[in-house]
Amino acid sequence: MRQPTVEDVARIAQVSRQTVSNVLNSPAIVKLATRTRVQAAIAELGYRPNLSARRLRQQKSATLGIRLDPMMNGISGAVLDRFLHALTEQADARGLRILLFTAATPEEEIEQIRRLREAAEVDAFVLTATFHEDPRTEWLIANRIPFVTFGRPWGIDDMTDPQHLWVDVDGRQGVYDATISLLDQGARRVGWLGWPRPSGTGDDRRSGWEDAMRERLGLGEAELRALCTESHDGVPQATAAVVAALVTGRSAALAGNVAKTGASAAVAEAGEGPDDFGLDALVCASDTLALGALIATSSAGLRDLPIIGFDDTPVAAAVGLSSVMQPLDEVAAGALELLLGPTGNTVGVPNLAPNEAHRLIAPRLVKRRSNHLPLSEPSPSLTR
Template structure:
């Protein structure tokens, strides 16, 4: 078996002292940038991994980030969060950090679990998902000064210039704007939108992108709504096609809604009606539907950058300063 690289090996490869390597690993801010980059290159080339147990004893940190594991609810679009958690785990491991999954069935239960983990010193920070208006989890974390970042913006009046906390999100409006522009270009001016009931921050953001694209084109389309359900979307889309058989396409807030709309179009004798989803799930790919790809791997990288810095290996969150407390990932439209 090949010998694992040591701190001494890294120091020799980088042409620095053992203490300098230790400083790069534990206090990178005190190391000259050019030296830090040289040491980081040597670490990457050698595949060096700090001994986690010794590091935890030395720094009195757990080197662990907690994240809530959403309960399995079936459906289609949950694969996005699965990809996010996988990417977060992989990228955290590259920085010498671990991910601790915990389960909870409600925000109150999640707060209780976060309290147990932070009080017990089992985690250094938290990543929360599925933020919403008035989210009690973010308030609880902020009041207790627990470092955290949210996958999902605070949904305040101005989350960029007056941020409530660190957050990373996908620009849903940019995604549906691109989807709508595609439908207008390839099909015609009558592009409808099928989203969720008003009041969902994510859903309202995705609707905004459709409205902006339609307004820019001088068009006005019909807005449809239903809960996240293939069956519900099929019913709503079938009703639209029955009263307006000349609609040119449908932009949807999720792949589940898009699949329902596609089934309705096929049943109405319009199997080639352009329908665009959101999430780019394997189900949409299998059916051949265009969809907006969220790029959860970039979201995971952004979350860790906010919590640890671009190259840090310990939790050191940046302040929630105007314009610097967020990473907004622009999704890409996958046309099929």
């Protein structure tokens, strides 16, 4: 069966071949009514552009490049996996491809970008995992290479720079909403488990918890610090950090017992209940930290302690943890819209005002009745 052509679309839509081409390549210059008619004809005929011919004609690769981050662990890695899936799916709908590449350091990533750009293999880049003093964005701007970041320009004063396109999830708002939810349920000593400072993303999320605790309870800096625990983003590290926090919350004598006999045995020996640990809820900067906290608190007899994570990973759903969900489909859509416009498929020089150069997307709290599954084996750090 013959494949439909541009001429077929033009005939059905009663427009010229050039108008069809404009709708496909520069839709913004076509009147809405005409564009709608052409798009209806494209859908009716099932027409798909010859992408190879277009790439040769336009001297464009129709490809976006993105570094595949090293997988630190299977929990946090799920966030990038979901983002890549959403980005690839939505790019394909626009007739674009995604090229994945690897790099161990920001400097290696810059070198990979330079090589891919010089070979005309990639039209623009999507950066992830932004951080304080990130050298990648400055280099890309200086070399006039189109890019968008999933994450804000932490620590530098270009939050509204139209040359730096970025999309991010409002972590502060997500954690604020999670904390308010716990306070509305009657919790008062809501603890925070986050990453060591400075951390752009982590500090932003922590600020949501701080704001909620200040507004509702009037806590000062010293009181907030007393409710904070820091850990690197790994389940064993988070488990150990929460165990240490539980121990610190008891008397020095009980701390000695924990060191000798384990947390569960120490609680029984002291004859004290779970409430003596000093927290009645915990908000975490990630699901990885939340899972570590769950292991620590469950093994210490605190199976009813409310814990909320961040990212809403499959692990959180599996164990019944409430979590703040990042709407990654919206993140991918926002990144493509900034690079390509609402419907286009060609990377160009964006003509954006400073306040149009970014998208801050609201997350959503997913509430679950935590299973707090009885652990068949206590955490090694909580046993003798």
